[in-house]
Amino acid sequence: MKAVVIHAAKDLRIEERDVEPVGPGQVEVAIEAGGICGSDLHYYNHGGFGTVRIREPMILGHEVAGTIKALGEGVSGLSVGDRVAVSPSRPCNDCEYCLKGQQNHCLNMRFYGSAMPMPHIQGAFRQRLVAQAWQCHRVEEGVSIHEAAMAEPFAVTLHAVARAGALTDKRVLVTGCGPIGALAIIAARAHGAREIVATDVMDAVLKRALDIGADRVINVADNADQLSAYSANKGYFDVQFEASGNQSAVRSGLEVLRPRSTVVQLGLGGDVSIPQNMVVAKEIEMKGTFRFHEEFGLAVDFINKGRVDLKPLLTGTFPLNEAVTAFETAADRTKSMKVQLAF
Numbered sequence: 001m002k003a004v005v006i007h008a009a010k011d012l013r014i015e016e017r018d019v020e021p022v023g024p025g026q027v028e029v030a031i032e033a034g035g036i037c038g039s040d041l042h043y044y045n046h047g048g049f050g051t052v053r054i055r056e057p058m059i060l061g062h063e064v065a066g067t068i069k070a071l072g073e074g075v076s077g078l079s080v081g082d083r084v085a086v087s088p089s090r091p092c093n094d095c096e097y098c099l100k101g102q103q104n105h106c107l108n109m110r111f112y113g114s115a116m117p118m119p120h121i122q123g124a125f126r127q128r129l130v131a132q133a134w135q136c137h138r139v140e141e142g143v144s145i146h147e148a149a150m151a152e153p154f155a156v157t158l159h160a161v162a163r164a165g166a167l168t169d170k171r172v173l174v175t176g177c178g179p180i181g182a183l184a185i186i187a188a189r190a191h192g193a194r195e196i197v198a199t200d201v202m203d204a205v206l207k208r209a210l211d212i213g214a215d216r217v218i219n220v221a222d223n224a225d226q227l228s229a230y231s232a233n234k235g236y237f238d239v240q241f242e243a244s245g246n247q248s249a250v251r252s253g254l255e256v257l258r259p260r261s262t263v264v265q266l267g268l269g270g271d272v273s274i275p276q277n278m279v280v281a282k283e284i285e286m287k288g289t290f291r292f293h294e295e296f297g298l299a300v301d302f303i304n305k306g307r308v309d310l311k312p313l314l315t316g317t318f319p320l321n322e323a324v325t326a327f328e329t330a331a332d333r334t335k336s337m338k339v340q341l342a343f
Contacts, residue, residue, distance in 0.1 A: 003059045004125035004323050004341070009047035012324050017059070020130040026072040027136055029086060029129045031343045033149040033317075035063030036330040038180070038268075040113065044327045049268070052115050061125030062088035062112035065139060065148035066343070075133045083143075084136035085151040085303075087296040088112035088124060103293035104159070111291070127320075127343050137300040146317065146340055147303055150310045153179055153338075155299040156266070157187040157241075159292035164239050164264045168192035173230075173237040174214070175253055176244025177205040179313060179338045180266055182212055184241040186308050189213045197237070199227060199249070204334055212312055220252065230256035234282065237261060245269030254278050264289050313338045 003017045022028045040060045042049035065085040068078060078084070091098050091106035098106050113123025139148040157180060161167060172193045174184050177200040185196055198214040200206050201221035209217050218226045230236040235258040242250055245267030253263060254275060259282045266289055279286065302308045316339040318326035323341060330339035 001127040002320060005057050006043050006054055006060050007057050008054055012044055014323060019128045022070050022072040022130055024073040025133055026130050027068050027075060027078060027133050028070040029066045029131060030069050031064050031066040031127060031129050033065050033146045034061045034125050034341045035149050036327060036339050037063055041331050048115055054115050055118055056120055058115055058120040059123040059126055060113045061123040063149050063152040064124040065145050078133055078136060083139040083145060085139055085148040085300050086131050087135045089293050104291040137297055140304040143304055146314055147310050149340060151299040151303060154183050155292040155295040157183040158295040158299055160241060160264050160266050160289040161187045161191050163287050163289045164262055169194045170238040171195045171236060173240045173253055174198045175242050175249040176200060176267055177209045181243035182209060182313055184243055185209060185214050186212055190308055202333055208337055227252055227256060234259055241266060243267045247272040250274060257284055259283055317342050
């Protein structure tokens with residue numbers, strides 16, 4: 001089979017790899033669609049992120065969906081020919097965090113396409129993937145396999161919503177309208193948000209944010225005063241989903257949040273400085289959110305039942321042999337929201 005393998009920054013290759021044997025409780029999936037994620041781009045552009053570095057060749061990718069081609073012994077509930085979205089979350093279910101129901105913090109997590117451990121955890125951008133049957137969630141007829149491949153990033157935002165708490169009748173601010181910020185808009189609306197305002201520094205992504213359900217968008221590079229107006233009377237918003245990882249977005253969000261509001265940090269960045277006195281005076285809760293686990297099945301269910309429409313976020317699909325072009329396109333925010341590979 002062919003696989004998309006990163007060797008170092010800007011060194012992405014299509015290589016031949018052996019297909020793994022199908023063991024008990026496993027299925028072989030012919031991968032058909034795979035979405036390029038922010039972490040994939042960090043590996044491609046920089047050879048890693050933070051202290052995480054590529055130290056050996058690694059297959060990239062973790063946002064995938066395809067069709068089951070073979071079943072291992074003991075598999076039930078799935079059939080050859082079923083289309084499935086595959087969760088990349090593979091916790092050990094035996095460590096202290098898994099036993100607490102916090103599988104996203106598993107001490108022995110084997111998340112597809114991760115250079116955190118050594119040897120690296122190989123990813124899912126390959127023509128054949130052997131997965132555990134419980135990772136596979138059936139995709140209904142009529143649902144695009146490309147939309148199904150967006151279940152993974154959507155699950156990320158569903159976990160963020162769970163961290164925020166009830167959103168019914170809440171006013172929500174989303175800062176950063178890349179793929180995760182856009183999906184946070186969709187997730188917040190699906191969970192009953194009353195009003196959603198989105199900010200970014202690029203008009204192209206803000207237009208898409210309006211298309212998918214934001215009530216108002218603000219280009220803070222050109223019109224920062226429009227956001228500042230929400231700071232009157234100690235603030236306006238009940239929840240901020242911060243998806244940019246930018247210090248100025250964090251600080252400006254704190255200024256327009258109401259007392260006893262919540263910040264959920266989705267975006268990854270470096271160390272940031274925050275106005276601590278404001279956090280204290282407004283009694284603001286600041287929460288991190290990391291990956292997901294049980295939310296993956298919920299994401300697929302939302303997609304299957306048509307409760308959300310993720311298709312407008314797909315801005316490009318490239319064949320496997322054009323993987324480098326796909327990655328370069330995905331890195332260009334003026335052109336792209338979500339770019340996928342077709343296997």
